[in-house]
Amino acid sequence: MGNSADEVSKLHFFLFPFMAHGHMIPTLDMAKVFATKGAKSTILTTPLNSILLEKPIKSFNHENPQLENITIKILNFPCAELGLPQGCENTDFIFSSHELSTGDLSQKFFLALTYFKEQLEHLIETMKPDCLVANMFVPWATKVAEKFNVPRLVFHGTGYFSLCASHCMRLHKPYKQVASSSEPFVITGLPGDVVITDEQVIEKDEESVMGKFMKSVRESERDSFGVLVNSFYELEPAYSDFFKSFVAKRAWSIGPLSLTNRRFEEKAERGKKASIDEHECLKWLDSKTCDSVIYLSFGTMTSFNNEQLIEIAAGLEMSGHDFVWVVNKTASQEDKEEWLPEGFEERTKGKGLIIRGWAPQVLILDHQATGGFLTHCGWNSLLEGVASGLPMVTWPVGAEQFYNEKLVTQVLKTGVSVGVKKMMRVVGDFISRDKVERVVREVMVGEEMRKRAKELAEMAKVAVKEGGSSDLELDRLMDELKLVRLQREEENKS
C-alpha cells in the first residue's frame, strides 16, 4: 500500500501526553512528524500546559500551510477539587514547589489523572479520531479507546533498552542472586551481558502502590494496539528485536523525534521559553572552537543541594574546559547564590556560561562548538545528545535513567559514567569535584567515543529521512491505521 499524503490526509490522531515537559516536548514533535505524513493531530491537555504549546504550534501551522494543522483540545483539570494546589497542572509545579513534599504531591497528581476519563470518552465519541496515542501513565485509556473501537497506542517516552531491561528484571529477578545491594550482577536474559546493581534499579516491589500501578500499565499495554517508541532501529537493534519478540509484540520506532525541528525558532522553543536570549547563547558558542565546550543539564526534575552544585562548579573549573551549565534555579537579586564557589563566575568569565532556569537545549547540543554532554540520562536528552553526535558523561538520578546510562556506557560505548552508585530519585547521590574533573576531561579528549558518537548521529539523520528506518516504520503504522479505519467503516456499513 502506498503512502501519498492524499491517502492519509484524513488520519486523525489524538495525542494525550503526561503533563511533564519530558513528555509534552516529544508529543509536540510527534504531532509535527505526523503532520509531515499528511495526518492531523489534536493534542489533549490542560489550560496551563496549552499555553506552553500554543506558540510553537501556531508557528508550525503558519510555516507549513500545506500540512494538516496541529490543534489543541483543552481538558478541564480543577486542581482544588482534586486536592491539588492551584496551578498544579505539570510536574514542573511539583518539583519547583518548596513548601510541599514532592512524594505526596506526585502521588496525588498521578491519581488525579483518572479525572480525565469522562472528558476523553466524550471527545473520542464526538470527534472520532483514528487513533489515540496516550501516555503509559493513563492505563485506563486502552479501555476508553476500545469502547469506541479506536486503536490505542502507548507512548512510554523512553527507549527499547530500558523497557527490555526492566522486563528481564521482573522476569528473572537477578538481584536476588547477590549478597548486597551494591554488588554488580548481569541482567539475566537481556542481550549484551549488561551489568547493574540493585541500588540502581527502580522500585521492584510489585505489591506497593506504584508496583500495582505499573502492573496495570503493562496490562493496558498488552491490550493496546501497540507501542510507539522515540528511538531508531540502528541505535538499539538487539533491544528493538528483543522487545518485539518477548515484551510487546507490536512496536514502531519513529525517532529521534527531536530531529523534526529544523528551523531556528523550532529548536529554540519547544514548549518553554528559554531563560537566556537564544541569539546571545549562540553568539557565545560561536566564539568557541569546534567540539571544545561541554554542556551540562540534569533535565526538568532533578534538584541538587548547594553542596553538590559547588562540587560540580569546582570540578568544571579544575577540568579547564569551557562549559555551558544549566541550573534549575532562577536568578534573583536577593539570592546570594550559595550554590556557587566564591568568585566562580569572575574566574570563569569567558570560559563558562551558566543558564539559570531553562536552556534552549537542542540549539546548544547542535552547535559545532559543543563537544560533550553531561546528562542525567533522561531519554529525551540522551537521544538529543545521540542525534547531535556527542560523547557523554552519564549522571543518572532516578526513574529509568540508570538503565539508560548502561546503554551509553556498556552498549554504545559513547560515554563515561560519573560514578553515581545509588538511585536517589530527584535529589542525586553525592559526587566529588575530583570525579567531575576526571570524567569531563576523559570525555572531551576521548577520540574513539567521539567517532562512534558521530557515526550514530549520522545513522539517526538517515533514519528519519525519506526511506530511512524510522520513516518507513511510520509509513507502516499509517498503513495499518488506514486499514483499521477501513475495516471499521465496513463494519459500520453492514
Ligand code: UDP
Ligand atoms: N530541556 C530543555 N531545556 C532545559 C532542560 C530540559 O530544552 O533547560 C528539554 C530537553 O531538551 C528534553 C526535555 O526537556 O527534551 C527533558 O526530558 P528528559 O527526558 O531528558 O528529562 P526529564 O526532565 O524528563 O527527566
